Amino acid sequence: MTITAEEAKAIFPDEVVTVAKTRLISVPGLDKPVAFITIDNGLDHTRPSTFGPQSLVSLSAAFDEAYAAQPAAIAVTGKPFIFAVGADLTAVEKASDRSQGVTIGQLGHDVFKKFTDSDIPTFAFVNGAVMGGGLELALSCHYRTLASNAAAIALPEVFLGLFPGWGGTQLLPNLIGANDAVTVIFENALNQNKMLKPKEALALGIADVLFDSADYLEQSLLWLSGVVRGEITVPRKEIDRGEAWDAAVARAKAIVHGKTKGAAPGALKALELLELARENDLDKGYAAETEGLADLVMSDELRAGLYSFNLVQKRAKRPAGAPDKSLARKVTKVGVVGAGLMASQMALLFIRRLHVPVVLTDIDQARVDKGVGYVHSEIDKLAGKKRISPDEANRLKALVSGSLDKAAFADADFVIEAVFEDLAVKQQVFAEVEEHVSPEAILATNTSSLSITHMASKLKHPERVVGFHFFNPVAVMPLLEIVRAEQTDDATLATAFAVGKQLKKSSVLVKDAPAFVVNRLLTRFMGEVIKSVDEGTSFEVADKATEPLGLPMSPMILLQLVGSAVALHVSETMHNAFPDRFSVSENMKKFVAAGKGAVWQWDASGNQTVDPEVLALWEFGDSPLTGDEVKTRALEALAEEIRIMLDEGVVAEAQDIDLCMILGAGWPFWLGGITPYLDRTGISEKVTGKRFLAPGVASVPA
DSSP: OOOOOOHHHHHTOOOOOOEEEEOOOOOOOOOEEEEEEEEEEESSSSSSOOOOOOHHHHHHHHHHHHTTOEEEEEEEEEEEEEEEOOOHHHHHOOSHHHHHEEEEEEEHHHHHHHHHHHHEEEEEOOEEEETTHHHHHHHHOOOOOEETOOEEOOOOHHHTTTOOOOTTHHHHHHHHHHHHIIIIIIIIIIEEEEEEOOHHHHHHSSEEEOOOOOOHHHHHHHHHHHHTSSSSOOOOOOOOSSSHHHHHHHHHHHHHHHHHHHHHHHHHHHHHHHHHHHOOOOOHHHHHHHHHHHHHHHHHHHHHHHHHHHHHTTEEEEEOOOOOOOGGOOOEEEEOOSSSHHHHHHHHHHHHHOOEEEEESSSSHHHHHHHHHHHHHHHHHHTTSSSSOHHHHHHHHHHHHEEEEHHHHHHHHEEEEEEOOOHHHHHHHHHHHTTTTTTOOOEEOSSSSSSSSHTTSSOGGGGGEEEEOOOSTTOOOOEEEEOOOOOOOHHHHHHHHHHHHHHTTTTEESOOOOOTTTHHHHHHHHHHHHHHHHOOOOOOHHHHTTTGGOOOOOOOHHHHOHHHHHHHHHHHHHHHOOTTOOOHHHHHHHHTTTTOOEEEEEOEEEEEEEEEEHHHHOOOOOOOOOOOHHHHHHHHHHHHHHHHHHTSSSSSSSHHHHHHHHHOOOOOOOTTHHHHHHHHHHHHHHHHHHHHHHTSSSSSOO
C-alpha cells in the first residue's frame, strides 16, 4: 500500500509524528557504509515514539532512501532510552469506519515488510523501551541487538483488548517457537501486562545479542559488521509445527479462558492468528491480521479497552479535584499505628518509596517485633533476588523501627493507622496520636468503610485527617482511594496526593461516603449474588453467572480472598447506611460464626465442589434464578448504585468509578471498568434512564 504524506495526515491530522531519518556511516571492516535510520518523535523519553499513518510514511521513505544507497546493511534505532512503543492508539480511537482500520493495518504491514523482504541485511538496534508495534518492527528485521538497560519489552495488545496486528502473531512464533510466543502474547499480557527484562528477551531468542548501554551503538555496529562479513553466525531455533504447536495453542486457549472467560474479542482473534501462523505464510497471515484489526477497531470492546488505557495512563496521573501540589507539606518521617500484616506491608512500601524513617507501634512488644521482622524479611527477599543491593538492603532495614509508645511519632509528619475496623477504636487511636504530634502532622486512616468525618470529630485538629485507603496486597494493587472528610483542608489533601504519587500509586479523590467506591460497588454486587443463593440458586449457578464479564475472579472466590468476616462486616456497615439497597445475609452470619472462609473445596485432582459443611449450614429458599437472571440482577444493582454515587458526588465523574474498578478490583480493560459495559448492554438506560458516558466515549461513534 502506498499513500502520500498528505493522505496520511488526512487520516489522522493530530498525530504526534515520529520522524525517521537516514544517514550513511562508515563501520570498521565493511567496504560499504551502513544506512542508519533513527526514529524520533522530537520529544523526551517521557513521551515515547509511536507509529501513526504519517510516522509510517516517514519510516517507509527513510527505508527507501537507505535501500537506494545500496549499503552493506540497514540498521534502525530509536531516540535515547526509547526504541518505539507501538501504534499511536489515538489514531485507532479516531477511526470512524472499517476502511480506516484496514488502512492502518495494511500500511503498517507494508512498511515493516520492507525490512523483512530486503535483500540487504536489516538490523534493529533496540536501544530502549520497545512494545507493541515497536517490537513488531524489530521482529521484522533480520537481526536484533538489545541494550541491557531497556526498561520495557512487551507485546501488550491482548491486555488492551487488541492483538499484535503488525506481524507479531506471525513473526514471533516462527522465530522463538509457539510456546514461548504464547508466554509473550498471552500469558504476560494477561498477567497485568508483565514486561520482559532484557536477559529474558535474549533467552527467548527475541534478541540475538545483548550489549551494555554505555557503548551500545558502537558494540551493535561492530557486531553488525561481523554478521555482514560472515564471521558471526546467528543460530535460529528449529520450529516444531506439529505436537509442540498443538500444545502451545491448547495452553493459549487455557490462559485466555482462565483470564477472560471468552469475553475479550482481541484475545480470541489472537488465538486464531496463532493457529494460522503455523503455516508460516506471511502474506496470508498479514492479510488476516489486517482484517481482524479492522473488525476490532469498529468494536465497542476495543473502544472500551482504549478508554481504560487512557484512564490509567492519563486521568490517573492528573487526579480530578486534587488541590494544587504546591500546598503539599514535606514528609520526613512516617508513623504506622498497628503492626499486623496490612500495617507491615504499608511500612515496607513507605520505606522503599519515600526512603524516610518509619516507626511501627502496637499494643505489645511481640506484635511490634513481628511487624519489624516482616519488613526486614521482605527486604532480605528483595536482596536475595538481586532487586536491591546489599548496601541498599541495610539502609532500608535501618529506616524501620518499632515502639510501644506513641511518643515515637513526635517528629512524624504523616501517621497512618491500620488497626481493627471499629470506629471507637480508631477514634481512640487518633486521640492518643494527637497528643504527641505537631498540629500540622497528617493523620491518615486506611479504613475501608468507616466514616472519616466521624473518626476525626473529637480531635483538636480534624482538618488534618484524611482517608488513605490501600488495597491488598499493598505492594501490588495500584489504586489509592484518597478520601476527603468534611473538615479535611487543602494542605492535608495535597500532602496525601503527593505521598500517593511518591508511593507510585494512582490516586482518586473520593468523598467521605460509606465504603467509598470499590468496596461499596463490590459489596452491592456480591450482595445480589449471595441473595440469589439465599433464595434458592445453587452455588454453582450463582458463581458462574458473571463469567461472561471476564472478571478476574468469581464472586465466591472473591469472598474467599477478601475474607468472609471482613465481607460480612462491610455488608453490615452498608446495610446500616442504606438498608433499602444493602442486605445482610443470615446465612453469611452463620457461615462466619462457623469459622468458614470458603464455599469451595478442591480434591487432589483439582475438582471443585461445595464444602458439605457449608451446604449443611446454608438455608436455601425455593425461588432459584438462572445464571442470566443472577447476572442481570447484579448488573442492574451496580447501575443503580453508580448513578446514586454520582448524584451524591462520591467522585467527580463516571470515569473515576471506572478507574477505581480497573485499578482497585482488577476489572478488565475490555469492560472499560464497568460503565461502558452497562451503557452498551442497555442496562444504564433501563435502570437509570440515561447513559453514564456520551455516545462515542468508550464506544464506536454512531
